[in-house]
Amino acid sequence: MRRGEFVALMGRNGSGKSTLIKQLVGLLKPGQGRVSVFEMDTRQTPMEEIIRRVGYVPQHPGALLFSDTLALELAFTRRGHGLPPDPDADQALLARLGLGALAGRDPRDLSGGEQQRAALAAILVANPDLILLDEPTRGLDYAQKRGLADLLSGMKAEGRTIIMATHDVELAAACADRVVLMAEGEVVVDGPAREVMSDSQVFASQINKLFRDPRYLVVDDVLQALAARGEGPINYT
Secondary structure: OOOOOEEEEEOOOOOOHHHHHHHHHOOOOOOOOOOEEOOEEOOOOOHHHHOOOEEEEOOOHHHHOOOOOHHHHHHHHHHHOOOOOOHHHHHHHHHHOOOHHHOOOOHHHOOHHHHHHHHHHHHHOOOOOEEEEEOOOOOOOHHHHHHHHHHHHHHHHOOOEEEEEOOOHHHHHHHOOEEEEEEOOEEEEEEEHHHHOOOOHHHHHHHHHHHHOHHHOHHHHHHHHHHOOOOOOOOOO
16 A cells, blocks of 8 residues: 555454454464565564554554553653653644643543544554554544544545544545455455445446345445435545
């Protein structure tokens, strides 16, 4: 994938989205084949080295948050990456994420949406080249989803590379450059978001195949969601 590209991994539960995300950051090792990130073989490269360039926010972001305050959480990340303290930059990042007033709060006491953004702040402070998000809209309301969409779009505009596993058709349509549909650990469709997430002739044969195969009914979910709002990708407006 290209620098600054936003890829959405989509598929039903058990399709392999989260497994792929975890393999990219080194949490899981491939049983066969090879997973390479920035020319690092994830089977041979220590995870500590991978996360110097790859930031990962899991489905349950609270698993990343354990310091007494949100400010200390970011300071811990800096130390872990050998970066000097920079409280002003940390506060500016929290403010950008709508968390500026919460720097002194225990991150474990935050709401689901606030924890999601807190975990994102904890990885962004290290300025990763690749950001991996696993179901980032879990537990978020509509306003929080819209804010996340704006944030991710801004990060993409800055040249950050993002891979997001998601069931959220609206978020994928609003942010992604490319959509990869997965089923049973396999990529079944991979192409530009506007083409994959519409009734495009480019993917007509693949879509017809998926409609016939009950394993791949995620495509039906995607197209029905798009049809419900008219033509074209969904935007948060």
